[in-house]
Amino acid sequence: MDRSFYTGAVGAIAHQERLNIIANNLANANTNGYKRKVSSFSECIYSNLNAVAGEQTDYIAGSGLHVEKTDADFSQGAMATTGKEYDYMLKTEGFFAIEDPMTGEISYTRDGNFSASLAEDGNFYLVTANGKRVLDTNQNAIIIGTRTMQQQEDTINPEYAMISGNDLIGQIGIYTFPSTNGMQSNMGTEFIAVAKNGQPVITASSIETLEHKALEMSNVNLADEISKVIEAQRCYQYALKMVQTSDEVEATINGLRS
Numbered sequence: 001m002d003r004s005f006y007t008g009a010v011g012a013i014a015h016q017e018r019l020n021i022i023a024n025n026l027a028n029a030n031t032n033g034y035k036r037k038v039s040s041f042s043e044c045i046y047s048n049l050n051a052v053a054g055e056q057t058d059y060i061a062g063s064g065l066h067v068e069k070t071d072a073d074f075s076q077g078a079m080a081t082t083g084k085e086y087d088y089m090l091k092t093e094g095f096f097a098i099e100d101p102m103t104g105e106i107s108y109t110r111d112g113n114f115s116a117s118l119a120e121d122g123n124f125y126l127v128t129a130n131g132k133r134v135l136d137t138n139q140n141a142i143i144i145g146t147r148t149m150q151q152q153e154d155t156i157n158p159e160y161a162m163i164s165g166n167d168l169i170g171q172i173g174i175y176t177f178p179s180t181n182g183m184q185s186n187m188g189t190e191f192i193a194v195a196k197n198g199q200p201v202i203t204a205s206s207i208e209t210l211e212h213k214a215l216e217m218s219n220v221n222l223a224d225e226i227s228k229v230i231e232a233q234r235c236y237q238y239a240l241k242m243v244q245t246s247d248e249v250e251a252t253i254n255g256l257r258s
Contacts, residue, residue, distance in 0.1 A: 005250070008242030010065065014041065015236040017067045022228050025220045032080070033111025033189040034218040035072045036225075041065045072191070074180055077110075077219040079211060085165040086126060086144075088112035089211040094176040095191070097200070098132040099141060101125075106135070108175060110216055111189040116162070122147050124160060126168065130187070137173040137204050144168065169210050175200040 018039045028034040079089055090096070095108035101119075114134055117127040124145030126134040133141035145162040177183075178198035183191040193200065203209075 005243055005246040008239045008246060011239035012236055012243065014065050014067050015232050015239060018232045019229065019236065021067075021070055022225055022232060025225050026222070026229075028188065029218055029220040029222055029225075031111075031188060031218050032113050032215045033077070033109055034220065035074055035077075035110070035189075036218070036220045037070050037185070038073055039067050040069050040071060041067060070185075071181070072183065072185060073219060074110075075219050077217040079214050080217050081214045083213050084113075085213065086114040086116065086168075087165075087213050087215050088114065088169075088172065088205075089214040089216045090174065090209065091211055092174070092209045094174040094203075094209075097135040097139065097173055097175045098128050098190070099135055100132050101141075105192075106139075107132070107186055107190040107192050108183075109190045112210075113215055116144055118145075124162065126172075135173055136171050137202050139173070139202075142168065142171055166212055169207060169212060170204055172205040172210065174203050174205050174209055176203070177201070 018041075021037050021039045025036045028036075074093070088096075089112055090110055095110055096112060097106055097108055099106050109128065111128070113129055114126050115129070116124040117131060117133075118124050123143045126142040126144050128134065136142050145160045147160055177193060177200055179196065182194055182196055184194060186192050
């Protein structure tokens with residue numbers, strides 16, 4: 001009874017984790033550049049029944065399953081035209097590289113919802129919605145505006161020389177990896193490369209690889225995710241039923257003993 005109780009319990013936990021992953025996908029169905037997450041299950045250890053330790057028998061039982069890992073599906077999302085000057089959509093594989101100006105940490109994203117941000121040095125940088133700076137092909141932050149010398153002392157009505165979003169195509173770096181398997185998800189649409197991803201391959205963007213004034217939508221398919229919710233809920237209910245039945249059988253046996 002202990003084995004069946006344990007198998008049902010770990011099964012319920014696994015499907016609860018799966019439901020959490022699906023819920024996160026649904027919550028980000030309208031998040032630009034979001035890549036849906038897919039859970040992978042692994043069976044728990046098997047053991048031989050009615051056998052001396054190390055002896056093989058024909059009676060083998062498992063101990064349930066667990067969520068082994070969660071992968072990101074990097075398939076292309078649909079295009080949404082925005083008309084905004086500093087919005088870009090990647091039409092190929094790869095990522096934009098972005099740098100945290102406070103820590104210097106580099107992460108990667110496919111969300112091209114960028115804007116201009118004025119820094120203390122008087123320059124405008126191309127940044128993400130959370131203030132991280134977009135990098136060029138030399139891994140330098142992209143400057144899209146600056147004060148002219150004549151305007152340096154004009155604090156009442158300062159003006160800046162700005163580069164158009166179309167002129168930036170060719171400066172924005174596109175970063176690809178030998179493998180995207182195992183990239184760490186960070187803050188929704190951002191990813192951090194790990195050792196097994198290999199060194200990034202950097203290329204310059206072009207009109208063939210970037211769509212100006214457009215964004216890549218989430219690749220979450222609502223119909224698929226809802227069907228997965230129903231499936232995971234049923235599995236969760238069956239696992240709990242197994243726990244309940246095991247508990248009832250155990251209670252009956254204990255009652256007979258008394």
